[in-house]
Amino acid sequence: MAFHEQRFPLRLSLTSSGGPGRQTDIVSLSNGREARNRRWRFSRRRYDVGSALRSVADLYAVLEFFEARGGQLHGFRFRDPVDFCSVRPGEPVTALDQWIGTGDGVTAGFPLVKAYGDGAAVERRPVVKPVAGSLRIAVDGVQREDGFVLDAVTGIVTFAAGHVPLEGAEIRAGFEYDVPVRFDTDRIEINLDAFRAGRIPSIPLIEVMP
Structure with a gap:
């Protein structure tokens, strides 16, 4: 695999959802207290850039970008619309x-x-x-x-x-x-909802270390 220094189209990332996640082990003790242990040193971000109604041209841009990355194979840049500076x-x-x-x-x-x-x-x-x-x-x-x-x-x-x-x-x-990410799916499903417009219900992305 490789990392491609290409950014996911900015105009298509503005309606994304997602953010940081962590992994914590929690053990309940017999005295009612908890023991907590952080498994990851840093948080890992997940996003979904699907669902918004888009033009056919935008749908094709997503498809083309997905194909160029080989699905989950190659990483790429993504601009978090909230946390980018x-x-x-x-x-x-x-x-x-x-x-x-x-x-x-x-x-x-x-x-x-x-x-x-x-x-x-x-x-x-x-x-x-x-x-x-x-x-x-x-x-x-x-x-x-x-x-x-x-x-x-x-x-x-x-x-x-x-x-x-x-x-x-x-x-x-x-x-x-930018955040280094990859697609977290090997399939893109396009639904045409209207004349020359449609949506991709889900396009999951996950942060990677290139």
């Missing part, structure tokens, strides 16, 4: 949005992450499919315009020689990103 919906992306590391004067590569949290806990999710051209970087609060490159396939920011952050320097980043 380093800030909350409606806020502008800035170079100070997310902490991605602290310099030591030697390390040049820093993977992008996004933090979710409140006063009780913080979870940091790896961002492995950033959108090319969307990255903004700041070192110790000062935005950098050059001296670094982003690998949009892996989500790793690499500083060039002479630009490596000094020891103790805080590195922060702002960015947009």
